[in-house]
Amino acid sequence: MTACALSSKSPAMSRELFWPRSTSLGANMSPRTPPRRMISGVPDHVDGRMLAITEAAGGSIINRDRMWHYVEGIRNWAPLWTDHAIRILPGPSSLWLDAHGKRLPVPLYPGFDTLGTLSHIMGTGFDYSWFILTQKIIQKEFALSGSEQNPDLTGKSWRQVLGRATSGVPGPVKAFMEKGEDFIVEPDLPALVARMNALVGGEPLLELAQVEREIRARDRQLDNPFSKDMQITALRGARAYLGDRLIRTAKPHKMLDPANGPLIAVRLNILTRKTLGGSQTDLDSRVLDAEGQPIEGLYAVGEAAGFGGGGMHGYAALEGTFLGGCIFSGRSAGRAASRMVG
Template identity: 55%
Template sequence: FAVRHRVDEIVVEDGRAVGVRGATLVPCDLDRGVSSPREETGTFEFRGGAVLVSSGGIGGNPDLVRRYWPSDRLGDAPGDLILGVPEHVDGRMLEISGTAGANLINRDRMWHYTEGVANFAPIWPSHAIRIIPGPSTLWLDATGARMPVPLFPGFHTTASVEAIRRTGYDHSWFILDSAIAEKEFVLSGSEQNPEMTDKVVKKFLSRAKKGLPPSVGEFAEKGVDWVVADSLEELVTGMNELVREGEPELEVEKVREFVLAMDGQMDNPFAKDAQVQAIHNSRRVLTDKLTRIAKPHKLLADSGVGSGSAAGSGGPLIAVKVHLMTRKTLGGIETTLDSQCLRPDGEPFPGLYAAGEVAGFGGGGVHGYNSLEGTFLGGCIFSGMKAGRAMAREV
């Protein structure tokens, strides 16, 4: 391992990758969450029998994300993106590999989230956290209209990104209450889930107890995108305080209309609201019913026509302004089945290999235009294994 060494070039001799060159950077002991300096102190060159590129995607570089954004499929590129990966995931090695002669394909394939929120305790600059929601949260777009069926929270990521971008804005709104948040909100990242990552059964079972998990409670208290209120009027007022210049303010009566429409179906065992049906269906799984999906209930205490202001039995109302958040790069360096890089003419690039996200998790885009959360790690491990075995044979 060579820390504070930045690769700027893949060394190619007689058509074969034989090493890398770059700059050494000034030593750094800054706290995390702060950009490290890029002052150069010298140069270096490392050589070897083969070179493996495994540098990740482009999610830390919003300008590059916008350059390759698939406007034909997901609408115009967003102006406001928060970062779901560290800033060093900047796509530099993709461009450097392309300059060396590797073929880059499927650059418009990407996987971003709709449920990003600013982190009050960032680990890296612009560090955002994703809310992993359950089905009970009411989801409104930036204008205050309900998201189209079947785009309920957590259902279809790429289709939701498209629906949000079609509004012309880069954010949307979650509306729920404490009872829903305590059961259904999970925050992405190991630091946000100590009850899981500490591997202590007692802590894990604590999620079944009443009350917000500590990490969610901290975000509700300290997060800049969160509003907690005892009435719908107070909630919408708080939401409008988060609206930036050029973004639409919300109308309390319009929001009330959608809240009451969903509330009115909660006591109906033959509910016609598709989201309420999804809630009941999700609770048919016993483990989800006990630990993941809130008991169906109304958000407002009085859900009669022309009324409905105070929070209901589920506790204080919560609104979250959720943003488009960068995450995965689904295209990249084209490779063989042994993770060896290909040239633009389709011939293997001697000595050069790529694995993980920089190769689209395998081959240059193994997932296609869509994917499924939880399937990315497998491509990293498999493409890395294939590269390691092939490099061992070659060297």
């Protein structure tokens, strides 16, 4: 028997969250309340219920405070589950602004440091942020997580995958531009900022002059081959690699030049995905009780076991390495269980 996947929607997790220690900002985090508004990166059935059942049966749960949320969540316009969130897997060019239109600090650029960015955004007192970008950026740099958003990959079509390099805005991204509630497309900045303010409601937090100042400061740096804008330097660096140049990083261009338009703003919500803690196990993936003794016949693997043992990643994690711990702990459990039954 294995415990089922633990999600951040687990009731035990929702009372109080400890934000992860930032790897980049070195902040000493204290307990904080979770964002008021989060959208869900996992289906409804991923509810952590089995974890509570395992605990009631005597299983030890460790590292409940270790969470993993993404900061580039958009609400799916065609939801398959409650509050269905899609994560943007962004290329490096979008300008990242906080709720007041202030640019996020170095090195919090798209795709750089999820937990550091999360920590920073929550420090602003708001639970969302903004990407500002152009048509040229979105067509090359926006990938969306989720199998239904990547028909070329799930359909195993090399022809369609190669089309990412040549054929404009991908269909799933275009659908979000037209129907996604977090997307705003406008030919000029005043109209864009007005709609950004309208989208979040309440007091208008964004001043046109502030947003324009940030974009102009960034655009100006493109004229400088020795730019001190680290994001521009990163773009140039990324494009030195042919793969990124072809399908991942737009040619650097001025956002306020209408030739690169229209302008696009995307409200980015906090997307809850998983905890990094879970059932505590030994190296055979056997669930341990409060005394550290294995409970006979009870194994936990994958997310349910904090990706192996109850938290093999610590407070942070390297993106893209989650699956490894799931497969490894599954293999350990399978081998141990087969030994047990002879």
